[in-house]
Amino acid sequence: MSRLSTEQLAAVSDEILVDHCQKGDRQSFQMLYRRYQKKVRSTLYQLCGEAVLDDLVQDVFLKAWQGLPKLRNPQYFSTWLYRICWNVATDQRRRFAKRQTTSIDMLPESSSQFAAADSGGLATLHYQDLVQQGLQMLSLDQRAVLVLHDLKDLPQKEVAEILSVPVGTVKSRLHHGRRSLRQFLESQGVQL
Structure with a gap:
């Protein structure tokens, strides 16, 4: 060779x-x-x-x-x-x-799903800190699905293969994880 x-x-x-x-x-x-x-x-x-x-x-x-x-x-x-x-x-x-x-x-680099409306300075840092806190509250299973799908932009089928779970489980974890994160962010005063 x-x-x-x-x-x-x-x-x-x-x-x-x-x-x-x-x-x-x-x-x-x-x-x-x-x-x-x-x-x-x-x-x-x-x-x-x-x-x-x-x-x-x-x-x-x-x-x-x-x-x-x-x-x-x-x-x-x-x-x-x-x-x-x-x-x-x-x-x-x-x-x-x-x-x-x-x-x-944990501090996500960015998220197309949960991007802050104001892209400048302290507001963005505050928002990222709140997302970090919200992610910490999720189970590792939900966090993994959100990180791989929403932050890494991997398709649900590939996420399912990586985690060795059915696609339906990925969808469910994605739904529940997003809902929990959304509820946390709203409780912190973030308008979504």
Whole structure:
């Protein structure tokens, strides 16, 4: 197998990169890492907070590297990687629960579903803080669906695959999570 230049790798599909990785090409994995590192980091940040974020990101990519030889459908690499993210976030939440940690620091980057009408300064920061507080009140299941669907713009079907639940469950969690978040925001004086 010939080695590809960095420029060639940038233009190659995930499926081909995964195939090269499965044949032991570390350069291809580095390219996959560069493609997905920010998305993985952002997802973990929104699900788990900042406290051990670097460790969690490393854990996701270590598990991905170790699991790549067993990945049978390389065309679903991104869904598979988000599934690993979800598993790492769930494991982290269990560790927090064992230590009786009650605060998870989360601040969404943006949300098309819950965007603030005033995009300037303190009003936006206040609104983001309220969204953060509202998300913290949701169950991890509801929070995960809102983060993956509303903040990461993943389709409901892909969210269902990542979380290993039926699409109907995703719809239900989305509905209940949005309703709970809306009620919280309205109780804080936010007009929706």
